[in-house]
Amino acid sequence: MDEKVRKEKEKRKECLINKLLALKVYKKDDKHLYDLSLQELEQEFNKRVDKAHPHSDMGSLHWINKKGS
Known part of the structure; x- marks a missing residue:
C-alpha cells in the first residue's frame, strides 16, 4: 500500500x-476502538451521529419560497 494512503487512513482512524x-x-x-478497522x-460513528441528529430520519429540511403567496 502506498505510504501516503496508509498515513491518511491512520490519521482518519x-x-x-x-x-x-x-x-x-x-x-x-x-473490542477496543483501536482494534477496529477504519x-x-x-459505521459506529455514523450510527452514533444519526441517533443524535434531530433530523436524521427525515433527511435535510429545505425552505421553499413561493412567489405570490
Missing part, C-alpha cells in the same frame, strides 16, 4: 477514535 471517545464510546462488541469505526 485516530480522528474517528477521538470523536467516539468524546461521545463516551469506548468499545464495540467487546470501516467499522466509520
